[in-house]
Amino acid sequence: MKAEAVETTRLLERARVLERSExxxxxxxxxxAASGRIGVVDRAMLEQFRDGxxxxxxxxxxxxxxxVYALSLSVLRDPDLAADATQQTxxxxxxxxxxxxxxxxxxxxxxxxxxxxAIDIYRKRKRIVPSDDIDGATTSPGLETAWEVFEVRxxxxxxxxxERVVVQLSHLEGLTHAEIAxxxxxxxxxxxxxxHRAHQRLAAxxxxxxxx
Amino acid sequence: xxxxxxxxxxxxxxxIVDTPSxxxxxxxxxxxxxxxxxxxxERVELVRTPDPASRKWWGYAAAALVAxxxxxxxxxxxxxxxxxxxxxxxxxxxxxxxEAAVGAADAGWWIQxxxxxxxPAPEGSFYDGxxxxxxxxxxxxxxxxRDGTYVTLWSGVPLMEYPELLVTLQEVGGGTKPSPxxxxxxxxxx
Numbered sequence: 001m002k003a004e005a006v007e008t009t010r011l012l013e014r015a016r017v018l019e020r021s022e023x024x025x026x027x028x029x030x031x032x033a034a035s036g037r038i039g040v041v042d043r044a045m046l047e048q049f050r051d052g053x054x055x056x057x058x059x060x061x062x063x064x065x066x067x068v069y070a071l072s073l074s075v076l077r078d079p080d081l082a083a084d085a086t087q088q089t090x091x092x093x094x095x096x097x098x099x100x101x102x103x104x105x106x107x108x109x110x111x112x113x114x115x116x117x118a119i120d121i122y123r124k125r126k127r128i129v130p131s132d133d134i135d136g137a138t139t140s141p142g143l144e145t146a147w148e149v150f151e152v153r154x155x156x157x158x159x160x161x162x163e164r165v166v167v168q169l170s171h172l173e174g175l176t177h178a179e180i181a182x183x184x185x186x187x188x189x190x191x192x193x194x195x196h197r198a199h200q201r202l203a204a205x206x207x208x209x210x211x212x
Numbered sequence: 213x214x215x216x217x218x219x220x221x222x223x224x225x226x227x228i229v230d231t232p233s234x235x236x237x238x239x240x241x242x243x244x245x246x247x248x249x250x251x252x253x254e255r256v257e258l259v260r261t262p263d264p265a266s267r268k269w270w271g272y273a274a275a276a277l278v279a280x281x282x283x284x285x286x287x288x289x290x291x292x293x294x295x296x297x298x299x300x301x302x303x304x305x306x307x308x309x310x311e312a313a314v315g316a317a318d319a320g321w322w323i324q325x326x327x328x329x330x331x332p333a334p335e336g337s338f339y340d341g342x343x344x345x346x347x348x349x350x351x352x353x354x355x356x357x358r359d360g361t362y363v364t365l366w367s368g369v370p371l372m373e374y375p376e377l378l379v380t381l382q383e384v385g386g387g388t389k390p391s392p393x394x395x396x397x398x399x400x401x402x
Contacts, residue, residue, distance in 0.1 A: 054250050061243055069238035074231070083239050087246050092311065094250050095326075096300045099313035104298070112401065116302035120309070145228060152228045156235070171229045199222060206225050 046102040057094050060110070063157075065090070068114045070153040074142040075118040076125070085121050089114040111150050119143065148209055155205040163198035166191055301377050303327055305396035310361070312398060314371055321367040323352060323377065327396055332358040333381065340382045341365040342390055343374035349390050350374060354382070375400035 041049075041063050048056035065086065072085035092113050093100075100109060142149075156164060169175045169183060177195065181188040228234060301312040303325065310327030323341070333339050333356040341352040341363075353365040367374070378397040380390045 054247060057250055058243070058247060061246060065238050065243070069242075070234050070236055073233040073236050077233075079236070079239075082236075083242055086238050087242055087249065090246050091249050092302070096311045096313060099300050099311075099315075099324075101298055109300070113300065113302060116304070116398070120302075120304045142233075148225060148228045149231065149234055152225055153234050156229070167229070168235060172232060172235050202225075202229070203222055206222070209225050 041106065043102055046100070046106055049097050050100045050102055052097060054094075057090065057097075060093070060106070061090055064107070064110050064154070066157050067150045067153040068110065071111070071114050071146050071150040072118045074149040075115075075146055076122055077142065081121055081125065082118075085114070085118045088121075089117045092117065107154065111147065114150070115143075115146055118146070151206060151209050152202075155202055158205060159198055159201060163194045163201070166194045167198045167202070170195065299371075299400055301398040301400050303377070303396050303398040305330070305379075305394070308396045310396070312377055314400070319366065321369075321371050323365040323367060323371075325363050325365065325379075326361055328361055330357055330361075330379075330396060332356060336384050338382055338384060339395065340380050340390065342376075342378045342380065343367050343369065343371060344376040344378060345374045346376065348374075349378070351388075351390075352377075371400055 041059055045056050045059050049060055068089050069082055069086045072082035072089070073079065076082050076085060089110070093110055096113075100106070156167065159167065165184070166180055169180045170177075175183065177188055177191045181191045184191070222229065298315045299313075301314060301323075303310045303312055308327055308329040310325060310330075312323050312325045314321060314323050316322075323343075325341070330339075338354050338356050340354045342349045343352055344350070350367070350369055352367045353363075355363045355365075357363065371377075376397065376399050378390070378394050381393040381395055382391050
């Protein structure tokens with residue numbers, strides 16, 4: 001146990017060193033350089049993931065932790081269960097990483113694991129908790145939109161920070177452009193242009209979702 | 213639409229963007245906890261066709277020519293290529309969980325299951341793996357699971373057309389039809 005803690009500390013420290021030295025950027029696509037929170041895990045990183053590099057799991061988590069957690073919360077409606085589902089998802093992905101083919105898209109692969117994990121937890125929970133405390137249906141109502149939630153969150157995480165915060169304040173907090181401008185201390189024209197660009201990006205990134 | 217100017221073709225995903233869970237952040241302690249869990253975990257290792265060029269392989273061949281010949285006969289029909297996994301099926305049952313890595317080979321579609329919580333089949337019984345399209349069930353192999361957590365099954369039908377994977381507990385002498393006692397199952401694409 002002590003050895004595991006030391007190993008974890010070593011991994012985290014190594015990750016911090018790599019981030020400081022901008023090593024991480026070498027694994028990201030050029031597109032990500034202009035983007036905000038995350039990059040796009042590229043082929044080289046996915047090969048490292050397949051080969052069992054724990055640091056690659058961290059990179060994968062950095063990119064997909066948000067979408068997996070959002071999906072899990074959407075299905076399970078409980079932050080603690082969603083956190084558990086998120087951890088289980090990445091643990092399962094790690095255990096099965098040798099079976100992952102880097103030629104194939106990673107997003108549907110991790111989505112499939114996340115969805116199944118959330119369903120399993122939902123069903124186990126349903127067996128334990130009386131039916132009036134949790135939806136009586138065999139599947140969560142959040143399951144219907146699980147894919148959309150996952151994809152939308154992944155797209156939001158690819159927005160530049162300055163644009164993402166405008167979308168967040170508008171959609172999550174319901175602020176007007178004027179209120180956002182006041183909150184961020186920037187001109188309303190800037191808010192409008194960022195909002196416009198952000199929505200254009202989202203529409204492009206999510207065009208496949210609307211086609212389903 | 214709160215500001216009247218944001219509609220850039222988001223369509224029905226607009227309401228998804230409004231959903232609080234879409235914006236929720238995983239707890240900060242999750243990442244170190246995950247890395248800690250990974251440190252103490254083992255990965256599924258694929259069963260790979262032995263590489264004829266490896267020194268270890270030739271060492272065995274030199275030491276036991278007969279064994280090498282037998283092994284060549286066994287592996288020659290597979291074309292000598294390493295199996296390429298193409299998907300993972302999440303498996304679940306009562307107290308049982310795991311994954312099945314699947315892929316195509318010359319001889320058929322291989323399914324490598326790694327499950328935990330599946331008790332050894334009691335004496336007089338065995339497990340039978342099945343793939344199903346929702347109507348027909350086709351056996352992909354039998355096993356007893358009396359040692360270890362891995363088992364490799366083979367399917368002669370495409371898994372894309374028979375995406376359900378099930379394991380039933382069968383009685384010896386009880387016929388060749390699947391029993392209703394499904395101990396673990398999963399579906400390709402879920």
